[in-house]
Amino acid sequence: MKALVTGVAGFIGSHLSHSLLKDGHAVTGVDCFTDYYPRSFKERNLKPLLTAENFHFLERPVQDLDLHSLLQTADVVFHLAAQPGVRASWGREFEIYTMNNILATQKLLDAAVGSKLHRFVYASSSSVYGDTKKLPSSEEDPICPLSPYGVSKLAGEHLARLYHVNYGVPTVSLRYFTVYGPKQRPDMAFHRFLKAVLLDEEIPLFGDGTQTRDFTFVADVISATRAAGETGAPGGVYNIGGGHRVTISEVIETISQISGKRVQLKRYDKVKGDVRHTWADTARARADLRFAPATELRDGLAEEYRWICEVYGV
Numbered sequence: 001m002k003a004l005v006t007g008v009a010g011f012i013g014s015h016l017s018h019s020l021l022k023d024g025h026a027v028t029g030v031d032c033f034t035d036y037y038p039r040s041f042k043e044r045n046l047k048p049l050l051t052a053e054n055f056h057f058l059e060r061p062v063q064d065l066d067l068h069s070l071l072q073t074a075d076v077v078f079h080l081a082a083q084p085g086v087r088a089s090w091g092r093e094f095e096i097y098t099m100n101n102i103l104a105t106q107k108l109l110d111a112a113v114g115s116k117l118h119r120f121v122y123a124s125s126s127s128v129y130g131d132t133k134k135l136p137s138s139e140e141d142p143i144c145p146l147s148p149y150g151v152s153k154l155a156g157e158h159l160a161r162l163y164h165v166n167y168g169v170p171t172v173s174l175r176y177f178t179v180y181g182p183k184q185r186p187d188m189a190f191h192r193f194l195k196a197v198l199l200d201e202e203i204p205l206f207g208d209g210t211q212t213r214d215f216t217f218v219a220d221v222i223s224a225t226r227a228a229g230e231t232g233a234p235g236g237v238y239n240i241g242g243g244h245r246v247t248i249s250e251v252i253e254t255i256s257q258i259s260g261k262r263v264q265l266k267r268y269d270k271v272k273g274d275v276r277h278t279w280a281d282t283a284r285a286r287a288d289l290r291f292a293p294a295t296e297l298r299d300g301l302a303e304e305y306r307w308i309c310e311v312y313g314v
């Protein structure tokens with residue numbers, strides 16, 4: 001299989017590409033090293049891929065590429081490039097979200113019209129649900145994002161559906177629920193918590209700690225994403241979540257046990273755009289994608305902690 005992976009230097013894109021290459025597939029990876037977090041993390045993610053025989057890297061914004069010729073030679077697109085982050089998506093910054101999350105997605109979908117793609121997998125987000133009243137959330141539930149980031153990811157999902165209905169592009173949208181594991185972005189909670197504990201700093205806690213999240217280990221996300229590229233229903237949308245929810249206070253307690261350290265907290269008010277709870281109903285992904293999240297939170301956190309120790313040199 002020849003895959004086009006956008007956002008290849010990022011957290012999830014680099015894991016996905018590694019997994020595809022390991023199984024003998026060819027990967028063309030695209031990334032423009034946006035400055036949302038330091039380039040050094042992305043170079044570290046990309047480095048092992050660059051020496052792989054079947055890997056080709058293009059350092060360019062998706063929207064500036066000759067997408068038509070790129071898509072002529074691809075079997076599956078995994079479109080993961082995006083400006084992430086709920087909290088940073090307000091105000092002037094929204095222009096960046098519009099460009100990288102909406103315009104780039106529309107251009108890629110448009111170039112896929114008339115191609116022979118087997119699947120076009122779009123990385124959407126649990127943030128499309130907003131503060132949902134019904135838990136766990138299923139794909140048929142009302143969606144009402146609470147942040148501009150969520151709006152931009154939902155726009156991408158709608159575009160994917162439109163290009164499927166009108167032009168037959170075989171799109172599959174995956175609503176990832178908070179992904180964690182080695183290489184996690186430095187702005188994400190587990191990365192910040194584990195780093196703070198390692199360096200004996202205070203853990204920044206937004207809200208009262210009773211908010212819950214459905215956390216998904218990155219290897220489980222990669223299995224689901226690859227399966228979507230093979231057997232996802234064209235035009236379909238799937239929740240990809242660990243399947244149960246945990247309070248942030250419980251996470252902090254587990255981190256204390258894993259690291260063997262006493263945790264010091266620095267409390268902040270809840271931030272605009274943060275939802276109170278997320279929890280995925282994954283029945284559809286279990287049925288169509290044989291999705292079976294296998295990693296317990298404690299094991300996944302321990303793996304991420306080992307990586308954090310490597311990165312911060314302790």
Ligand SMILES: NC(=O)c1ccc[n+]([C@@H]2O[C@H](COP(=O)([O-])OP(=O)(O)OC[C@H]3O[C@@H](n4cnc5c(N)ncnc54)[C@H](O)[C@@H]3O)[C@@H](O)[C@H]2O)c1
Binds near residue numbers: 034036104
């Ligand atoms: N990490 C999560 O918990 C999570 C949850 C829900 C959805 N998602 C989605 O999954 C995808 C990957 O997330 P991640 O956590 O790996 O983020 P990431 O920031 O680590 O990776 C995204 C990569 O895309 C690149 N990029 C951004 N805009 C680009 C453009 N226009 N052209 C080329 N490259 C561009 C960035 O430089 C970055 O390396 C994103 O679409 C994100 O919205 C992630």
